[in-house]
Amino acid sequence: MxxxxxxxxxxxxxxxxxxxxxxxxxxxxxxxxxxxxxxxxxxxxxxxxxxxxxxxxxxxxxxxxxxxxxxxxxxxxxxxxxxxxxxxxxxxxxxxxxxxxxxxxxxxxxxxxxxxxxxxxxxxxxxxxxxxxxxxxxxxxxxxxAAIVINPSTTALPTAQSEEDDDMPINFRRESTGVSYTLIPGYGITAHANLHGFRLTAFGNTGAWPPAPVNDALSTDQRIGAGERQFNDDNLRWWLALMDFEWVAQDLDNRLPKPSEYRYADRLQKIYDAALARS
Ligand SMILES: [Zn+2]
Missing domain, CATH: 3.30.1380.10 (Muramoyl-pentapeptide Carboxypeptidase; domain 2)
Structure with a gap:
């Protein structure tokens, strides 16, 4: 079966x-x-x-x-x-x-x-x-x-070293809108359509299920506990630019992905554009 x-x-x-x-x-x-x-x-x-x-x-x-x-x-x-x-x-x-x-x-x-x-x-x-x-x-x-490499709680990764340098997916939330996203460094950003999407993605990333939702919502503490970072718009713009999403950082309202969309990192987008032009 x-x-x-x-x-x-x-x-x-x-x-x-x-x-x-x-x-x-x-x-x-x-x-x-x-x-x-x-x-x-x-x-x-x-x-x-x-x-x-x-x-x-x-x-x-x-x-x-x-x-x-x-x-x-x-x-x-x-x-x-x-x-x-x-x-x-x-x-x-x-x-x-x-x-x-x-x-x-x-x-x-x-x-x-x-x-x-x-x-x-x-x-x-x-x-x-x-x-x-x-x-x-x-x-x-x-x-x-997946659990050994990605889940920081089961490894002795140096804490001060930037975890943003490797390809560990990072869950974050834009505080001003309450919408959550996952960013894979060097790759892209996806939005979570709903709480199910957030939990599924967080499980795929960490191998551990975030806590079960209460009243169909997670508190900010639960989200932080599941590894989700909370950003105000100023910090988000700065961080996205640092992560090779300058194009998105320039216009958060219009360029952060909607639930059905995906945004590639600037460098990868150039590779894709070149590939599509060739085919
Ligand atoms: Zn095939």
């Missing part, structure tokens, strides 16, 4: 990691660990190919099959649909794996496969062969390294 029928998972059960990009909690933790490792070892920030190239709902599978033919799976059978050959399975298309060794594809491939193995992703399991396509056959289990 699989958790969902292929392509039928509600997006609200998944973590939004980019525009049109959703992953189950376990896969999200593995992916973030892989991004961190690739950055640490090779100074390459791996990104998901623009489009529905994490989880792919059934209607999008139908659309992609019509557009791509044999390069997209028969609708209802895609390994991007959270089931594959009767098993739970999540898939990600990695846009820039060749950057792991520019100009040397066999070395880049060796590094890519090694990173995948370190975090538990599977390579080379679909045909025709797609080198960029990686799979996770345990998508709903948050691996132990």
């Amino acid at each position: 699989t958790r969902y029928e292929n392509g039928r998972a509600p997006l609200s059960d998944l973590i939004k990691v980019g525009d049109q990009q959703y992953l189950p909690v376990g896969t999200c933790a593995r992916w973030r660990e892989m991004q961190r490792l690739a950055w640490e070892k090779y100074r390459v920030w791996l990104v998901i190919t623009p489009g529905w190239n994490g989880y792919r709902p059934l209607d999008i599978q139908i659309q992609y099959r019509a557009e791509l033919g044999v390069w997209a799976a028969v609708p209802g059978y895609s390994s991007h649909g959270l089931t594959y050959n009767g098993r739970d399975c999540a898939a990600i298309d990695v846009f820039n794996w060749r950057d792991l060794a520019p100009g040397n594809e066999s070395l880049a491939w060796a590094r890519f496969v090694a990173l995948c193995r370190l975090v538990g992703f599977t390579n080379d399991f679909v045909s025709p062969r797609e080198q960029w396509h990686i799979g996770d056959f345990d998508p709903f289990t948050v691996p132990a390294f």
Whole structure:
């Protein structure tokens, strides 16, 4: 038995990691660990190919099959649909794996496969062969390294050192509007549509559930306890600029993401713009 029928998972059960990009909690933790490792070892920030190239709902599978033919799976059978050959399975298309060794594809491939193995992703399991396509056959289990690496209370991370230098997701709240967001340094900002979204994201980030809501709301203390930072607008502008979101910092009211939106870091947005111009 699989958790969902292929392509039928509600997006609200998944973590939004980019525009049109959703992953189950376990896969999200593995992916973030892989991004961190690739950055640490090779100074390459791996990104998901623009489009529905994490989880792919059934209607999008139908659309992609019509557009791509044999390069997209028969609708209802895609390994991007959270089931594959009767098993739970999540898939990600990695846009820039060749950057792991520019100009040397066999070395880049060796590094890519090694990173995948370190975090538990599977390579080379679909045909025709797609080198960029990686799979996770345990998508709903948050691996132990997520708790060890990300949860500060279980590690001896130096406290004074800036935790903003690594890719640990940071939950924050704009005090003037009461809206909460998650920022992944170097990557993007997403807004929480509701309390469920906040708790799900906080769990994906820390491996620990924030306290159950009382009267469908969390107190500021509960939010701070769950790792959420509270910012007034002046501090938020300053901090966002520091985190490579200068464009957002310039106009908080209009550029902070709405619940259905996503904002990329300035540097990543440039990479995406260049990728879209090429395709
Ligand atoms: Zn794929």
